[in-house]
Amino acid sequence: MTEAADVHHGRTGAADFVATGTVITADPERRVFLDGAVAVAGSRIVAVGPRTEVEAAYPASRRLGGPRDLVIPGLIDTHNHMAQALVRGMAFEDLPNITRIYIPAEDVLGDDGIRTSTRVTMANLLRAGVTTTTDTTCTPDHEDAVGETALEMGIRCALAVGQRDRTSRLASNYEQIEGRSEYRDDPAVRADNIAHIDDFCTRWAARGAGRVRPYIHAPSVGSVSDEMFGAARDLAERHDTAMMTHINRDREEIELSVSLFGRRPLEHLSHLGVLGPRFLAIHAMLTTAREAQMMAQSGAMLTHAPVVCTDIVSAVTDVVGMRAAGVTVGLGCDTVINDILAVARIAYMMHGQAAGIPLYDPVGFTTEDAFDMATIDGARALLWDHEIGSLEVGKAADLAVIDGENPRLSPRHNPVGSIVRYAAGTDVKSVLVNGSLVVDGGRVLTVDEAALLDEAEKVAQRMREDLTDRRYWPLNHRYRVVDG
Ligand SMILES: [Zn+2]
Numbered sequence: 477m478t479e480a481a482d483v484h485h486g487r488t489g490a491a492d493f494v495a496t497g498t499v500i501t502a503d504p505e506r507r508v509f510l511d512g513a514v515a516v517a518g519s520r521i522v523a524v525g526p527r528t529e530v531e532a533a534y535p536a537s538r539r540l541g542g543p544r545d546l547v548i549p550g551l552i553d554t555h556n557h558m559a560q561a562l563v564r565g566m567a568f569e570d571l572p573n574i575t576r577i578y579i580p581a582e583d584v585l586g587d588d589g590i591r592t593s594t595r596v597t598m599a600n601l602l603r604a605g606v607t608t609t610t611d612t613t614c615t616p617d618h619e620d621a622v623g624e625t626a627l628e629m630g631i632r633c634a635l636a637v638g639q640r641d642r643t644s645r646l647a648s649n650y651e652q653i654e655g656r657s658e659y660r661d662d663p664a665v666r667a668d669n670i671a672h673i674d675d676f677c678t679r680w681a682a683r684g685a686g687r688v689r690p691y692i693h694a695p696s697v698g699s700v701s702d703e704m705f706g707a708a709r710d711l712a713e714r715h716d717t718a719m720m721t722h723i724n725r726d727r728e729e730i731e732l733s734v735s736l737f738g739r740r741p742l743e744h745l746s747h748l749g750v751l752g753p754r755f756l757a758i759h760a761m762l763t764t765a766r767e768a769q770m771m772a773q774s775g776a777m778l779t780h781a782p783v784v785c786t787d788i789v790s791a792v793t794d795v796v797g798m799r800a801a802g803v804t805v806g807l808g809c810d811t812v813i814n815d816i817l818a819v820a821r822i823a824y825m826m827h828g829q830a831a832g833i834p835l836y837d838p839v840g841f842t843t844e845d846a847f848d849m850a851t852i853d854g855a856r857a858l859l860w861d862h863e864i865g866s867l868e869v870g871k872a873a874d875l876a877v878i879d880g881e882n883p884r885l886s887p888r889h890n891p892v893g894s895i896v897r898y899a900a901g902t903d904v905k906s907v908l909v910n911g912s913l914v915v916d917g918g919r920v921l922t923v924d925e926a927a928l929l930d931e932a933e934k935v936a937q938r939m940r941e942d943l944t945d946r947r948y949w950p951l952n953h954r955y956r957v958v959d960g
Pocket residue numbers: 555556557612722758810
């Protein structure tokens with residue numbers, strides 16, 4: 477590439493880091509520098525461009541990367557649950573698992589358990605080049621612990637909080653024919669929840685040091701009152717943030733919404749005036765074309781966790797259709813695979829196959845689409861793209877250096893396609909978040925990883941003991957653990 481380097485005026489000579497290799501910027505022109513460099517001073521990117529020019533401007537800086545390596549924007553995980561890492565291996569083929577495994581597991585974690593679970597998840601993410609994660613919690617006791625752990629681990633975190641203020645009951649699950657679905661809202665819980673979210677957003681806007689940002693979680697249509705949805709929308713506006721809702725996720729949710737309101741879940745939220753550019757839908761596998769239009773017209777966005785979508789309901793979100801309609805879509809790990817490179821590849825295989833071959837189909841899905849979703853579109857979905865999601869001068873210095881001294885990735889003809897199709901999380905060598913080196917040599921620098929794994933093993937053992945009775949396993953399994 478022959479583009480001139482963007483060098484921040486007035487700053488030359490010393491930067492803290494210069495990362496070199498093939499630089500994939502994800503900037504508005506989607507520039508790729510085959511022999512490029514990114515210079516970082518303090519928390520900011522100060523230069524992006526051809527290596528020779530950036531190195532000439534910043535000769536005395538620590539080097540990251542090498543000629544065959546790749547430098548990409550820090551990857552963005554738009555949906556996750558820090559409280560589920562230590563139980564996920566019990567749940568993925570033990571369906572349905574949300575109320576039977578995940579929620580009871582979160583309840584027994586305790587303060588030390590949530591911190592350990594969060595550290596393990598964040599270490600897992602950082603090693604895979606994920607610089608921004610999202611926590612969507614329902615447990616008030618976990619909130620500060622997750623935020624404090626993110627500060628300690630050095631990752632960026634969108635921390636979404638909010639309680640359920642509605643209990644609901646789907647008639648067809650109980651009576652089959654007789655009886656009606658019903659719900660009961662609790663105004664006292666709602667008032668507490670609103671005050672709590674307001675306070676949380678104010679506190680963490682200051683405490684998060686720009687790295688942990690407060691968001692609002694309105695868990696689902698079956699567990700949140702109409703009034704609370706409206707309040708969440710208003711709180712999001714007031715605190716300049718977004719709200720997140722699990723939506724159109726399974727059969728029971730659709731049936732409940734239709735039986736209670738005569739509307740499907742997204743139609744119901746549209747009716748309440750909740751959809752908009754501050755609304756992030758989670759999953760949305762069972763979304764109709766009409767609902768997708770409602771999302772697009774309102775500016776609502778989507779977080780897509782392809783593995784969980786197929787885990788929960790064996791349904792594939794119409795990501796291609798939603799993107800074509802103008803919906804911004806980010807990727808989410810949702811605990812099961814804390815590696816956005818893997819998630820991007822799965823999304824590419826899933827939607828690329830469904831959309832057909834791009835050359836023959838006017839609406840296709842390419843490796844570049846998957847890469848955008850893992851970077852700049854994820855930043856947009858979190859309303860954070862003014863700071864992160866691409867390598868541009870003035871943005872926060874969040875980047876990952878990928879090892880290209882590696883037969884999986886070299887030689888290559890198409891850097892973006894090679895990353896999406898071939899790179900693994902373990903190929904990530906170095907990671908900067910907000911200008912701080914948090915991973916080097918593939919190891920997390922902000923925690924003692926060996927001690928963390930020992931500690932995690934103890935908490936996992938406790939969960940196994942607490943939850944064994946709730947499991948269906950070993951139904952349908954042939955493999956048996958034997959001694960030795
Ligand atoms: Zn979730």
